[in-house]
Amino acid sequence: MLVNLKEILTKAEAGNYAVGAFNSPTLESVRAVIEAAEELQAPIILSHAEVHNEIIPIEIMGPILIDFAKRANVPVTVHLDHGSNLEIVKKAIDIGFSSVMIDASHMNYEDNVRTVIEIVEYAHRQNVSVEAELGMIASSGIGGEETKGGEPFAEGDLIDYYTDPLIAKDFVEITEIDALAASFGTVHGIYLKEPNLDFDRLCAIYKNIQRPVVMHGGSGLSEEDYVTAINSGVRKINYYSYAAKAGAYAIKDFIENNSNLFYHDLTVVAKDAIKKDVIRAMKIFLNKGEVVR
């Protein structure tokens, strides 16, 4: 069933778990994510990132995501990831997305607030939830779900872009967003070095905003970091790069070990590998201490 982000995260809040948000730019990844969610009987967020319009346009992928969500026997939110402007956000809402992210974090504070308020007014009228970003979440530049201005982060200056807990309080109160994407040390894409997350900052943000926190760059962390993040207020975890990698390497392995190749067989290999990785991640996010490797 299709539900909005507020609904799915309110339940996560009550149950002290996080819902995985998986970018799904191919039919194989959508099927993998939905099958994983139904197998675990757990809620899920299907995301379409604006940058993935180059792979498959939202006009094609959006209706597919919504159809899968409606037919699923678990709650599914269909979410626009990193919408950069009003036009793409409105397009997603008009297609039927139940949640949107407006990322105006590259703007100055006043412009970010103004942009987010405009989106919230448009979205909430149609029962669509809104996530916005404050501070800046860097990208490793390798396999990222998206890149911020296309620039890989520079070592050492990452902390300058972390979310300020006091400003976060003001931001959420003024804009009335449903969830906040906060920057506290995670990086989009593949981690080039061991991540060092600022959990004190995360706790302070969560305490101040009294609303779900979203963790971007959520694949590739240790189990312990996920659990600490969830116990500190993270309710939505954006997970993509490592699942996409799992699909690709399963195909590579299959090609190396089979001589009689057909493309359709590769899609099945990819789907199964992505599904396995998504199930592994979801079990951690459910925060029940039943982690499998």
Ligand SMILES: [Zn+2]
């Ligand atoms: Zn992101």
